[in-house]
Amino acid sequence: MKQSFGPKTLLYPHPVLLVGTYDGTGRPDVMTAAWGGICSSQPPSVAVSIQRHRMTYANILATGAFTVSIPSAGQVAEADFFGIVSGKDADKFAATGFTPVRGDHVNAPFVGECPLVLECRCTGTLDIGVHTQFVGEILDVKIETSVLDADGKPDIEKIRPFAYDSFRREYVSMGSFLAPAFSAGRAFLPRKEER
């Protein structure tokens, strides 16, 4: 039996996206967003929703660029801080000791300490209620070599990304391998002789 909870921004898992930008004078800022994710395969694109009073909102409009850094479980306090304070009130990089690194492809800084970063060129915006969604074409993905496995592929157990639980307002770690995609579901395909 299901119980109704009414209109809520609830699903699992929400990502924890650290959105890096410069303002018009080149000052770096970073904020935490949980409303976002990949929005197209080609061109590879990511969407992040930002409220209009945020410094990040003005910064993306000024530069046309942003980065998305994915934090590791050991960086959860820094990631939370980036969502608590405004760049108008604090230099968030200085406060945490994290390093703003200028992107190679876009005029935006990523978090040098994060294991995985996306460099994005803003290709569009969409106002959705109190948020504006920024769509970014992903020009490059950069991964810390220490989180690659022996085959040179990113290892989620080394990256240790985490998720946000919006109902309980908690961060939740990732677990481990569950099943292969585009494979586990083949059990439900009709048997060949029945086709």
Added chain:
Amino acid sequence: MKQSFGPKTLLYPHPVLLVGTYDGTGRPDVMTAAWGGICSSQPPSVAVSIQRHRMTYANILATGAFTVSIPSAGQVAEADFFGIVSGKDADKFAATGFTPVRGDHVNAPFVGECPLVLECRCTGTLDIGVHTQFVGEILDVKIETSVLDADGKPDIEKIRPFAYDSFRREYVSMGSFLAPAFSAGRAFLPRKEER
């Protein structure tokens, strides 16, 4: 040191969203989407990106509605199946034994067996490359009472949602509580006497 991987649709975690729709004749379908997530707090809204050749694409345009069902770890094979085959070729509900349940608020079916479902009224579309993003206002969230804790709140360890790793094409389980949000980061606030 970071290594460039070029333009890729990579971040962690991607959600696994089962998008339920009716076609113009009332036939239920469901497909799996990983490109999506919450996109506005008010009105509470979720975005899912769907390719234009998908049955779901035509169905949402026909009905103006969709649901999002969040599967549990024990439903990973069914969730994968919903992404492997097209509703044009199979009755995916019949093949898995899952139950299409008509929404209370919208003309779309959700997966009766899933622990959490969103009923959504489509409020807009945005073409982003090969995908079209459908924005849905969340009219109701329904949660299976068996996954609520003693306080009546959804318990992520009972829901057992999982994520999609797009690099390895694998599903990954969720772990456990990591840190409180809007709290863990307060360690980086300036001490009061320094303000």
